[in-house]
Amino acid sequence: MKSPEHVASAVSDPKLVGERRGAILDAAVRLFAEHGYYVTTIQQIAKASGVSIGLIYQYFGDKEDILFLSLKRVLDRYETEIPARLEGVSHPVDRLCTAVWAYCSIVDELRQVAVLTYRSTRSLRADRRSLIQQAELRTNRLLERCVRDCIDGGHMRELDEFMLVYQLVMFCHAWALKNWALRERFDLARYVSGGVALLVEPFLTARGRAAVAALRKRTGDFSDMGAREAQR
Amino acid sequence: MKSPEHVASAVSDPKLVGERRGAILDAAVRLFAEHGYYVTTIQQIAKASGVSIGLIYQYFGDKEDILFLSLKRVLDRYETEIPARLEGVSHPVDRLCTAVWAYCSIVDELRQVAVLTYRSTRSLRADRRSLIQQAELRTNRLLERCVRDCIDGGHMRELDEFMLVYQLVMFCHAWALKNWALRERFDLARYVSGGVALLVEPFLTARGRAAVAALRKRTGDFSDMGAREAQR
């Protein structure tokens, strides 16, 4: 009867639902990310979001609903923000690198929450876990499109774009998952630059490499992406 | 006062401690992997391991101790089994590929437990989490050694072996973490083969590629690793 993505609310005014849910989720995500899903109590979420315990249950059916929407929000950010960052970028290789950069910088911003995705997705009911997984696949498909365009444009040699993309995604997630190890050695820009060197450049054709060289002349080294980002 | 790796036991006979802990951990790991750490109860572990609740507290100080040793055991398997599988393999490129293959096949065997590592490491006290991380780094160093040997032998071009290795490790872990997506497209052998094509071959020198070609003649394609494994 109820679809898995549906989260019941006793309150009808959609604007109010949006606002309150937002505030509660903000607090919940912070607490989940810091202490974990099971250790965080509804009491804590109520206190942190400045509402009563009862009110939480007017906007969410149960604790799992809160986790679900918390995770959904992260996945949604990937799905909407990566395309947004690609707007105006036209060269296929540039688009691919920009997508990786965007993904990594979102992960960087949401570091603990990105980890939460790995810690807590299995705490969801199967049908909702599946929804989260589908959202991940949709984001992957954004990157697959970039890879395919590189290949079709003759900038990259033919390869299994599904596998390359999943490797790129793991690379982005690793910035959160293994940050404890990586931050000793890289800052974000250098990490992304290293990833591009490892997972993009080796597969570029002569034409692709030429294009990159031309781009670099115009825009500075990819390893300087942090600076480009800072200029936005 | 107590070192983080120390797990208290009220029982003195070390042989008994080893046996009992083994049995309890077997059950605990299975349950943690299937249902998660917080959802699994001590009473379930007691029943599944065929001992009394009280006895568990004779061999472990608290529930976290059980989690710690559960995770430790997984990391230890990586650390001991990968070198074991490398024994008798001498060519650097072969060693690297064999190491990746070994890592992936252990992950495959422990699929749910490997995921547990990601879900539950943060449920440990900081000092113990750090111990787990160090164990991961030690395993990484095994692979770094392989990469270094490839480079030093002129089979692979100079590159940041730390980064390459972490990417290889993420590749292995992904077989567990993203198995829900990957198993639709690959079996283990084809997955490993694809990973080698993506993360090893592009960095081989002409000499390295020649060596691989020679190896293939003698041992069959890398994509046939499943068969090689089966012969063991």
Add this chain to the structure above:
Amino acid sequence: MKSPEHVASAVSDPKLVGERRGAILDAAVRLFAEHGYYVTTIQQIAKASGVSIGLIYQYFGDKEDILFLSLKRVLDRYETEIPARLEGVSHPVDRLCTAVWAYCSIVDELRQVAVLTYRSTRSLRADRRSLIQQAELRTNRLLERCVRDCIDGGHMRELDEFMLVYQLVMFCHAWALKNWALRERFDLARYVSGGVALLVEPFLTARGRAAVAALRKRTGDFSDMGAREAQR
């Protein structure tokens, strides 16, 4: 200070009070009867009666008020409807039988609500419980009057009319309380007929029996009461 039968209302217009209370009680009685008093929530009553939660508290002081008036309403129906059905019936034995029949048919109509009386009267404050009990006694007295008239008219032998009447009342209530068992064996008409045979006829004098025989000739068998009822 407040008399027990008083139920506070913030609304002054008495017509409005009557209407609103009626609608709310209709819903409440239905819900109480089906699910029980404690299990039914004010929010359910609000939804079922199509008013807001706040409005309920304008017409009732608290949840117990609603229960009190719900039960009161049932008792009031007995008290007003039984006399109404006796109107125009003149022969004492006929009056007694008609009263029993009327009582049973009201119980039949309110089956679940009649049970509610037994389930929930003890959830009222003592002073209100007592009010409900007095209402029951008043209804009993209606029947006692019928019995007394039979005795005084020489249709029934002298006996303890209080005890007989309470047994008759239990007989009527049993149709609701034990309906799960009785409905397998009787329909309402046959049940009433059986009750009269058991609790009225044995106490009739020869004169009383003659009167019944005469009545039957005119009106059909008492076991045909259902049909008589249907003609109303």
Add this chain to the structure above:
Amino acid sequence: MKSPEHVASAVSDPKLVGERRGAILDAAVRLFAEHGYYVTTIQQIAKASGVSIGLIYQYFGDKEDILFLSLKRVLDRYETEIPARLEGVSHPVDRLCTAVWAYCSIVDELRQVAVLTYRSTRSLRADRRSLIQQAELRTNRLLERCVRDCIDGGHMRELDEFMLVYQLVMFCHAWALKNWALRERFDLARYVSGGVALLVEPFLTARGRAAVAALRKRTGDFSDMGAREAQR
């Protein structure tokens, strides 16, 4: 899988289960009878029975289990004690009257609990409610046997024994249900005596009445049952 009469216990020793359940039920029944099922809390039951909250859940699956066994125990007493009291009583009419007397005196002893049966049976799951109802029918059948023996022995005229017995049962229950009204007018012995006069004697044949008269000569008036009971 689980039959409705089964109540789970985490404790295996059956003697201990019996003892503890007994103690907990004693407290629970007292509290349920006094305050009602929903108003009574597990905390109160724990305190009243001198055990911890947790222990209650080692012996009962949930609160409903406690209610079920509480009610079951009352029904079981009827079912075992009435036959016990009939032992050694041989004359059919005497047996019937003794059964009624026994039923009423158990109800008298358990007055509040007998009421609980009416208040709270509907709070049980349907399958368990049905179990309680079946137990009631089994007790009814004990009385039906007595009535049948009276009829077969020529002491009572032919009649619907199911209906007579249910009326007798309601009479016994009424002593608890309507005690607030009845105790003003009768003591238990006089009440039972009145019940026999109302629901037994009118149906006796001349032979039955003769037998009763003979019995009375030997044992004293039925209205003196209280005294007979006191002599036990």
Add this chain to the structure above:
DNA sequence: AATGAATGAGTGTTCATTCAT
């Protein structure tokens, strides 16, 4: 007069941990 969002004390239930045997 009417709304329904907001409150939080109070509920049934769980489960890591203890300890008498």
Add this chain to the structure above:
DNA sequence: TATGAATGAACACTCATTCAT
């Protein structure tokens, strides 16, 4: 050494009631 009955703090969740609008 081994048991498992016993504990009780802590949790998720409910719902009668209030009150700003």
